[in-house]
Amino acid sequence: MSSREVHDGPLVLDARGGGGGTLSLLGSELLTLFRRRRTWALLGALALIPILIAVAVRLSGGPPTGRGPAFLDQITNNGFFVGVTAILVAIPLFLPLTIGVVAGDAIAGEASHGTLRYLLIAPAGRIRLLLVKYLAAAVFCVAAPLTVVVVGTLIGWALFPIGPVTLLSGATVGIGDALLRLLAIAAYVTVSLLGMSAIGLFLSTLTTVPVGAMAATAILAVVSQIMDALPQLEWLHPWLFTHYWLGFGDLMREPVVWDSFADNAVLQAGYLVVFGALAVSRFLTKDVLS
Amino acid sequence: MRARDTGASRRLIRWIPAIAAPIAIGVGVVLVPMQANAAVDLPDLTPAELLEFAASSEVEALSGTIEQRSELGIPDLSGLTGTMGGGSTGGSGDLGQGDGDGGGGDAAASATDLDDLISLATGTHTAKVYLDGSNARLQVLDRLAERNVYLSEEGAWIYDSAEKAATHLTVDQAALDALEAEAQAHADEAREQLEAELGAPLPTPEQVLDEALAKLDQTTDVSVGTDGRVAGREVYELVLEPRDAETLIGEITVAIDGDTGVALAASVTARGADEPAFSVEFTDVSFEAPDASVFAFTPPEGTEVSEHVVPIPTAAELEQRKAQAEAESGGETPRPVVHGDGWSAVVELPAAAVGAAGFDGEAAAMLGSLTERVDGGRILSTSLVTVLITDDGRVLAGAVTADRLLDAAATGR
Known part of the structure; x- marks a missing residue:
């Protein structure tokens, strides 16, 4: 990767400094992450989703009621729904793909650059390095859905009228309330992606080929969604990390139904504990040769 | 040798969190519901009291x-x-x-x-x-x-x-x-x-209830099951078991909140x-x-x-409609027939009653994929109810086996 100089520079120095502790390590890791051109390319691709949707609907005039993804037919009446539709479109594939890239790269990327050794010479400690890498991936999990809803709202505001929003229950709320709900949806999606990040981090400790870990993480997300659609595997559904991904619709009800938010958080925490522990064990016993 | 041993055991120790985490979650998943169901003991009631x-x-x-x-x-x-x-x-x-x-x-x-x-x-x-x-x-x-x-x-x-x-x-x-x-x-x-x-x-409501229960007892075994928990609340369980061996229904249970009823x-x-x-x-x-x-x-x-x-008729209009319906029923309008009684009763809709509301197009296609072709008609069988649509257009339904329906269709009993 072209950004190698940027990549290993500040992180190694700060890690050697040691005194600043986990926070400064995290700071430099975030700086590295968001200085990379790849990260901006990923966020840019996500931002394109609402833009494409809004422009397409603007040009073609929108689908008849009940066709296309949910909420798409409401965009012409209210630009607010651009963000909601974009999140809905991005969840099955695009968001997991970007998370897969960031989480899968975490350890394997350093290993493939030959920088992992230097990171571990520093007194940072392996567990702390894992923690920092996970937290950086989590920050990306916040940034990715936020990009989609913010760009979606802006483009929706630019191209369509914006006004009071009709919720799924048929109740109508003001645009301020609706935007708060949109932020809650972004938070829901962030929580949804945390378990997957832990899986990506674990896969990343298994290999020195980052592309392998990235692809495996993204594929797992797709496989999990396919299994979630098979009625024969119904007993397994509540255990799949993708099971509640589309449950964010519950935030568009009146009164808001928080059950799926809570269930989702518990499920993702479970994945975080299991795969976090696996990653720690694997990383502590790993022979770091590069 | 010794150094190698400690190295290996250290490695093993480091895998402990990875093994412990799923076990802890598994134990939690099993124990929490058990805890929730444990030790519910409400004062005993007879079915009538319940x-x-x-x-x-x-x-x-x-x-x-x-x-x-x-x-x-x-x-x-x-x-x-x-x-x-x-x-x-x-x-x-x-x-x-x-x-x-x-x-x-x-x-x-x-x-x-x-x-x-x-x-x-x-x-x-x-x-x-x-x-x-x-x-x-x-x-x-x-x-x-x-x-x-x-x-x-x-x-x-x-x-x-x-x-x-x-x-x-x-x-x-x-x-x-x-x-x-x-x-x-x-x-x-x-x-x-x-x-x-x-x-x-x-008779007081209690007497009516006792009488109804006595009548129900001829066909159904009514009992109060073990106390349990629903939605975190302690509940009684009322169990109805058909005595009739021909029906598909095994038992019906109703959970009644021990506090509010x-x-x-x-x-x-x-x-x-x-x-x-x-x-x-x-x-x-x-x-x-x-x-x-x-x-x-x-x-x-x-x-x-x-x-x-929704139109609300006056009492006089109701009387009039009743009289009209009685007058008509003497004529041609087909009415559902019930074969047998109790849990294994079979309801038969004559051909004419269904004809007008019959399915066509997409509905028929869906019905076709749900039902199964048998000698004399099509059968839709579920674990509780069976429906038979005969070739001559009659519809028979009941909580019984397909054979019982075919039998009823053939013999009219």
Whole structure:
């Protein structure tokens, strides 16, 4: 990767400094992450989703009621729904793909650059390095859905009228309330992606080929969604990390139904504990040769 | 050697968290429900006492979440029906080939209705219920969609977010009150007359209940099962077991809250099955009055609103209709026939009654894929109910086996 100089520079120095502790390590890791051109390319691709949707609907005039993804037919009446539709479109594939890239790269990327050794010479400690890498991936999990809803709202505001929003229950709320709900949806999606990040981090400790870990993480997300659609595997559904991904619709009800938010958080925490522990064990016993 | 040993055991120690985490979660998943079900011991009641307790329940307000599950053994067609465009797709039987797209609007409507029915009979549904005095709301939570029913004294609203359609049902309150008053007066009159004839007051509700239970006992074993927990509350379990060996129904259970007497869960289990074929239960419930805003509904902009006024006839009109119906029944109108009695009763709809409302187009195609061809007709068999559509157009249904239906169709008994 072209950004190698940027990549290993500040992180190694700060890690050697040691005194600043986990926070400064995290700071430099975030700086590295968001200085990379790849990260901006990923966020840019996500931002394109609402833009494409809004422009397409603007040009073609929108689908008849009940066709296309949910909420798409409401965009012409209210630009607010651009963000909601974009999140809905991005969840099955695009968001997991970007998370897969960031989480899968975490350890394997350093290993493939030959920088992992230097990171571990520093007194940072392996567990702390894992923690920092996970937290950086989590920050990306916040940034990715936020990009989609913010760009979606802006483009929706630019191209369509914006006004009071009709919720799924048929109740109508003001645009301020609706935007708060949109932020809650972004938070829901962030929580949804945390378990997957832990899986990506674990896969990343298994290999020195980052592309392998990235692809495996993204594929797992797709496989999990396919299994979630098979009625024969119904007993397994509540255990799949993708099971509640589309449950964010519950935030568009009146009164808001928080059950799926809570269930989702518990499920993702479970994945975080299991795969976090696996990653720690694997990383502590790993022979770091590069 | 020694250094190597400690190295290996150190490695092993480092794998402990990876092994411990799933075990801890597994233990938690098993233990928490066990803890929840442990040690429920409500004062013992006989079935009659339990029914009386439930009947005296005075809950005015509640809100909660209901989960409905069906495992009737019908194939899940939800994926299939969504993609079925016209009327000519997938007709796998002679039913579907009747008339390709002759139905038009009616066919589409009946296909949607059938679709709704099938979606209720398969899979899991979650709904919220709110109740406060005369206000009530049922909120069916679909994925990224919602169906609502609002009930209040002013009428009822039905709202479907996927269709963006609202239906407003209203009744003429004055007419309803008048009808009620008249009915009450009639009932009082009849009661006085009866009491005068018997020379004694009418039996108390308890006596009526005892009598009904005694009658029920001939066909059904009624008992109180083990106390359990539903939605975190201690409940009694009322168990009904048919004595008739011919029926498909194994047992029906109703969970009754030990504190308030409200029914919190109900399930129907097929004979020989472990898991209920159909169940409804509260997953959480609160008996506090929900916020008034929950019951408010005004159709949002851009919604198709259809208004219906439910006509309330006066008592005189009712009498007239009754007389009319009696006069007609002497003539040609076919009526459903019931073969047998109790749990294994079979209902037969004569051909003419079904004919007009028969299925065509898409509905027929769907029906064709649900049913199974047998000698003399088509059978739809689920774990609780079997339906036979004979080749001559009669429809027989009952909670019995296919053989019993075929037998009833052939012999008329």
